[in-house]
Amino acid sequence: MKNLRNNIASYNPKLSAAELDFALQFYEKVEVKKGALLFEAGQFVKHFYYVEKGCFCLYLLRDGNEQVLEFYTENDVFTELYAYLEEKPSSSFVKATEDSVLYVVSKKDVETIFDHSHQLERFGRLSMQEHFLKTFRQAVHIRNRSNEERYLRLLAKRPDLFQRVPQYLIASYLGITPVGLSKLRKRLANVS
Numbered sequence: 001m002k003n004l005r006n007n008i009a010s011y012n013p014k015l016s017a018a019e020l021d022f023a024l025q026f027y028e029k030v031e032v033k034k035g036a037l038l039f040e041a042g043q044f045v046k047h048f049y050y051v052e053k054g055c056f057c058l059y060l061l062r063d064g065n066e067q068v069l070e071f072y073t074e075n076d077v078f079t080e081l082y083a084y085l086e087e088k089p090s091s092s093f094v095k096a097t098e099d100s101v102l103y104v105v106s107k108k109d110v111e112t113i114f115d116h117s118h119q120l121e122r123f124g125r126l127s128m129q130e131h132f133l134k135t136f137r138q139a140v141h142i143r144n145r146s147n148e149e150r151y152l153r154l155l156a157k158r159p160d161l162f163q164r165v166p167q168y169l170i171a172s173y174l175g176i177t178p179v180g181l182s183k184l185r186k187r188l189a190n191v192s
Contacts, residue, residue: 011123026109030102038094045083045090046107051076054100068173097165150174
């Protein structure tokens with residue numbers, strides 16, 4: 001809970017300890033086993049998630065194949081924002097790729113938290129804004145970079161993922177096949 005407290009406080013230094021305590025009382029600690037789904041396409045998304053420990057992947061199913069859109073690891077806050085805000089069924093899935101621990105807060109409780117103080121509402125606005133920008137940047141990045149550039153960027157920014165998730169999920173995230181990822185890695189190793 002200490003990491004969650006620090007995460008919330010990082011968005012707004014004006015938050016008081018009392019406001020943080022008020023918000024934190026609504027978060028529920030949940031343990032999730034590797035392979036378990038948090039939600040799937042067609043379900044309504046009514047929670048925000050904070051990763052205390054572990055790894056999750058957000059993906060779509062396209063022609064029966066998983067198309068990974070994002071990975072969430074320690075200290076990440078996430079949800080499927082469109083489905084959450086619009087109260088529409090999800091178009092994606094979120095699956096644990098490791099045994100994980102989350103703190104979960106419901107949409108109803110989020111509204112209670114935001115109604116409690118302007119500072120908590122500011123935290124919510126800034127965290128949702130950050131989530132949206134991260135998603136937008138990733139979409140632009142995938143579209144405008146070569147396979148090699150995407151791979152090298154991921155390796156530089158999130159090297160831990162290569163040890164934590166199966167290579168086929170990394171390949172999917174990069175928008176290439178597992179064979180393509182293997183060839184790319186081999187080619188880059190030979191260049192070094």
